[in-house]
Structure formats: structure tokens, C-alpha cells
Amino acid sequence: MSLKLTKHPSFSGRKGPVVILVADGVGVAPDSPSNAVSEANTPTLDMLANQELYTEIAAHGTAVGLPSDDDMGNSEVGHNAIGAGRIFAQGAKLVNQALASGEVFETDVWGDAIKHGKENTLHLLGLHSDGNIHAHTKHLYGLMSKAADQGVKECCLHVLLDGRDVDARSALIYIEQTEALIDKINEQYEANFRIASGGGRMEITMDRYEADWEMVRRGYNCHTHGVGTQFESAADAVEAMYESTGKDDQYLPAFVIGKDGAPVGKMKDNDAVILFNFRGDRAIEISLAYERDDFDKFDRSEFGVHPSLFYAGMLQYDGDDFIPNQYLVNPPQIDRTLGEYLCADGVKSFAISETQKYGHVTYFWNGNSSGYIDESLETYIEIPSDNIEFNEAPAMKAREITDATIKLIESGEYRFGRLNIANGDMVGHTGDLGAAIEAMEVVDECVAKLIQTIKEHDGILIYTADHGNADIMYTEKNGVRVPKTSHTLSPVPLAIVDPNYAGEYQLAPPTDAGLTHIAATTLNLLGYEAPEGYQPSLIKF
Secondary structure, three states: OOOOOOEOOOOOOOOOOEEEEEEOOOOOOOOOOOOHHHHOOOHHHHHHHOOOOEEEEEOOHHHHOOOOOOOOOOHHHHHHHHHHOOOOOOHHHHHHHHHHHOHHHHOHHHHHHHHHHHHOOEEEEEEOOOOOOOOOHHHHHHHHHHHHHOOOOEEEEEEEEOOOOOOOOOHHHHHHHHHHHHHHHHHHHOOEEEEEEEEEOOOOOOOOOOOOHHHHHHHHHHHHHOOOEEEOOHHHHHHHHHHHHOOOHHHOOOEEEEEOOEEOOOOOOOOEEEEOOOOOOOOHHHHHHHHOOOOOOOOOOOOOOOOOOEEEEEEOOEOOOOEOOOEEEOOOOOOOOHHHHHHHOOOOEEEEEEHHHHHHHHHHOOOOOOOOOOOOOEEEEEEOOOOOOHHHOOOOOHHHHHHHHHHHHHOOOOOEEEEEEOHHHHOHHHOOHHHHHHHHHHHHHHHHHHHHHHHHOOOEEEEEOOOEOOOOOEEEEOOEEEEOOOOEOOOEEEEEEOOOOOOOOEEOOOOOOEHHHHHHHHHHHHOEOOOOOOOOOOEEO
16 A cells, blocks of 8 residues: 655654664663663663653553563564554454464464474474463463374474573473473373473574574574483483583573483474564564575584474564565554654654564564665664673673664664664673663663754654663562563553744643554654554654
């Protein structure tokens, strides 16, 4: 369809660009010793929170298309929402619907997976928690139960330990729940379902944006060829590695379950593999490793011949590059994005972040669409992330992103831009309060520099976040501090920095204001009316 923007009748925008700064993982929670945002020295962020053009908006739950308001937001959903301007049912909700209706089990892909599983072995791989950010154990359990009911006798689970979207050391809880279902299935169906391999999500398998293919190599070899320290059970593995490494779930090394000295779940020709993660960013690389004949990122035959497998994802994680080719549930079809409208009107724009969030300001922002919308009008810049635990360098690449953004603004070429500063999220996920406080002070420093540049070039800065994280760094149980490495249900800030503001408009957020309202607000500030069907603007004239 033809996309057309209409000029706003009373506001033509400013001379300079409108720039959206997403301070990833920086929610708004009550001041407390566990709040890295409020504990940090952040005079610039404090100033924004006390100015006239400031409000707080929802970044979780139904406001961003998730099943319920108990569901934490995440970076993928958050950037989808900002770029789309409307609410779309998101991964978890889509999968919930498909499982509840039985639609997922009526697909040809499921039928083929079951056929391979009945003749050989079905492998189920994914994040093993109920965090509902990348995966949910209830989805795994639904697949296991249906497979057993349809005659699969041999099923291997390859569990990626979370400790990031859930409590830092909660793996044993999920293992106990899963083993209970395994026992029930095996007794009822005379089957051989079992946990075969695993490891921490930040140590194996779940890399993203090609930041660390070595992670994927370790995971591939563990799940496929049984490479890893052997244990008699997953619980034994986790308990032993807690003791030997001192690390939390997300950083535990690869392990395999062995019997009589041999792995119980190596993959063989004609086995079926289903990746049950629903979120795309950390599912793409392992999908490529299993599916692509021309794969060249590492040697898949290092520990044995790469088997010929039937591979499918819970969803298609990249619709443009068809990754994977086979999947169980269709992803949300997001059309008429903010970027599409701006390109249709000839507006030049930029997007910039470091590797860890580069896909969020491009792929997710553009409605799960890879590549440029119009390369003649858009500039995308990726600053390479460091391959370290992020509490070791809390500044991450915030200063480099800021310096590059300043140059883009100073060029005078762009009318719109967006950037993501990842510190609040990536450092927040480590559970290291001191590092998160340091990270927030770097964020504050960078926001101050960007505000100064916006003032010098008569632009507008929209400061916001995609979800909470650094705002609650620990909880207390029985008087003991427990690091909180997951996202939060906190609202996020929305501040408009308009140096030429003279009362032409006021903030007037609706009662249900959320991330999807930012697109219409941005278009208004650029001098356009919002397209039909977009969530209302947060400002009125």
C-alpha cells in the first residue's frame, strides 16, 4: 500500500533533527539501595525527570502486546513497539495462542518433526525457565506432552540455563519440574525422554548479532556431539558447577549427561531438532549452524560429522533471511512502521548502537525486517561490542556511540535519528550493583553531551527506555540480598528536550500510555500528523 504522511496543521518541527535515545534497561522504580538508577550520580537524568516535558509510560505487559501485565518487557518487544506505533501480539502471546488452539500441532512442520522423532529421536533445545522473555517452560512441556501422545519414544532435552530473566540461581527449580514431567511421560508411554545436555545461556549457544561465534560453537558441539563435562544428571551438573566455578546459572559451562561413559543424547542423521525459543535475536545463529549447508562460522565436523537433521524453530526468527526455513508459529506481521513512513516521505535518518543492541535499532525497530528500508535515505552504524562480562567494563561502548551520534547530528544531513545505549540492560543483567551504578553514571554523561549537541543544532531529543532492569538490582529474602538479573515491571521515562520550546504543545499522555505512543509523538515533533491507526501522541497542541 502507498504510505503518505500529512503535514501537521500547527507545527512544522524544528530546524534540527528529532533524535530518540533509548537508554536500554533504565526503568523508573522507587529510590532504594537496590536501584542503580537512583543510587548513581546522574544530574542530567535528574534534571530531565524534573522538567515540564516529562512523563512515565508502560513498557511491559499488554501495553506492548504481551499476554498479561505480569509479563516483563524486553528489548525486542520494546523496539518493535516504538517503531510500530501500534500494539501487535508478540512472541509469547502468539505461541500461547497457537498451543491453546492446537494450531501449532496441525502444521506440516510439526507433523514432519514427529515423523522424524518417531523413527529416530526428537531433540528439544531452548532456554529452560519461565522468564517469558526468550522462552517459557510451559511451551516446552506442551511440546513434550504432545510428542509423547503422538508416539515419540525417544526425546532429548538440551536445556540452556537462564539466571538472567529469572533468579540468578534458579536452575535447579526448573530442572526438578522438568524431571517430574519426564518421569510421568516415561511411565505413561513407556518412553525414553531425558535431559541430554545444557549450560549457561551466556556461555553457550545463545549469542546474538554475531558478537561471539565461539559461544555458538561450544553450544553446537555440546548439544550435537556430546562435548562437555559429563554428569549423571542435570541437577548434579548444576550443583557441581556452582561449587567449582562460583558462577550463577547464565555463566555455567557446557555439560552433558552420560551413561556408562557415553553421552545419552548425541544427534544423529534424520533426528528432528526444535528450538523452542520464541524470541529471535539469540536464536538466529544456532539456527544457521544447524540448518545452512554453506555454514562457515566454525568447523561443525570438529568432533564428528555434522548430522543431517530436520530442524525447525518455534517461530521464524528472521523473515527476510528466512531463518529458519521451517517453523511452527508465524511471527507478528508488523507493517506501516515509523521508518517506512519516513522513508516514503524522503526523510533522511540514522540508527546507531553497539553490537549487543544494533539489531534492536534496525531489525526490531523496522518491524522484524532485515536490511535497509531505503539505503539512499538511511545510515545504520554498528559499534562492535567487547566479548566480556559487561560488569568488567560498565561503560561498554556508550561513549563511542555518543561521539558517533554527535557527528551525525553535526553533519546536518539527518532529520531523524535513533540510538540505543545498552549499559542499563547489559550491565544490569550481571547483577553487579556497583557496576550498574557506574554504568548509569556513564549514561548520564552521554545524555548530557547529546543534549548539548541538540541545543547547538536546534533539534529535539526524546529520552526514553525500552524496559526496566537497572532500577531493581536485588531483592531481599529472609534478610539476605538476592541479585536480580532479570527485567522489571517498572514504567520507563519519557522526556522531551526541545531547546526552542515556547509552549506550542503540552504533554498529555493517555491513561494507557506506553511505548507504542512514541511513534505518533515523534511524527508530531517532526511536523507531521500521525497515520491512521497509530496509538495517540503523548503531546497535544
